[in-house]
Amino acid sequence: MRLAPLASRVAALLLFTAVLVGGAPAPSQDDVLRRVADGLESADPDAVLVDAAGRVEIVLFGQGGMFRRAQAEHVLRDFFRRYPPSRVAFSEPSSSDDGQSATGRYWPRSGGAPLNVRVLHRVVDEDWELSSIRIDQRPVVRTSGR
Incomplete structure (x- = not known):
């Protein structure tokens, strides 16, 4: 009888269905920043x-x-449109209890000094949610100093 091949096909189909119903795993911190x-x-x-x-x-x-x-x-x-990108690079993100932030550089295609970028992701219902993007010519994180 051909029950063994049938059983393996049913098992594969059930596993495939479970993956579809369960969804993909939640993205990691690195995934959302990337x-x-x-x-x-x-x-x-x-x-x-x-x-x-939504906002x-x-x-x-x-x-x-x-x-x-x-x-x-x-x-x-x-x-x-005003600042077409040439390259973007972020440093390692820093984490807190409710999210992560990362700073980076945005090099416009037109040349000149790179722009500073800061993004903030928060954890909402166990998923990472983008909550803020800041782009500026000066550093977007204040440093201590006089």
Whole structure:
């Protein structure tokens, strides 16, 4: 009888169904930061905001605020039009109890000094959610000093 091959096919089908129903594993901290970096480097607002909730803070050169996702896409699209990217690089993220932040550099294609970038992700219902993007010409994290 051919029950063994049938049983293995049923088992494989059940495992496949369990994976589909259970969904993919939650993205890691590195995954969510990599998606933002890749989105910035490819000038793709949708890719940058893939982990954003309904509202996200966008601050460019000291101006901005909280935006609905659709508005944030327009703000980023305009930024990319004015400052097309050449390269983006982030340092290691720093973690806190409720999230992670990472600082990095955004090199415009036009040359000149790189822009400073800071992104903040928060943990919401065990998932990482993009909550803030800040881009400025000066460092976006204040350093102590006089």
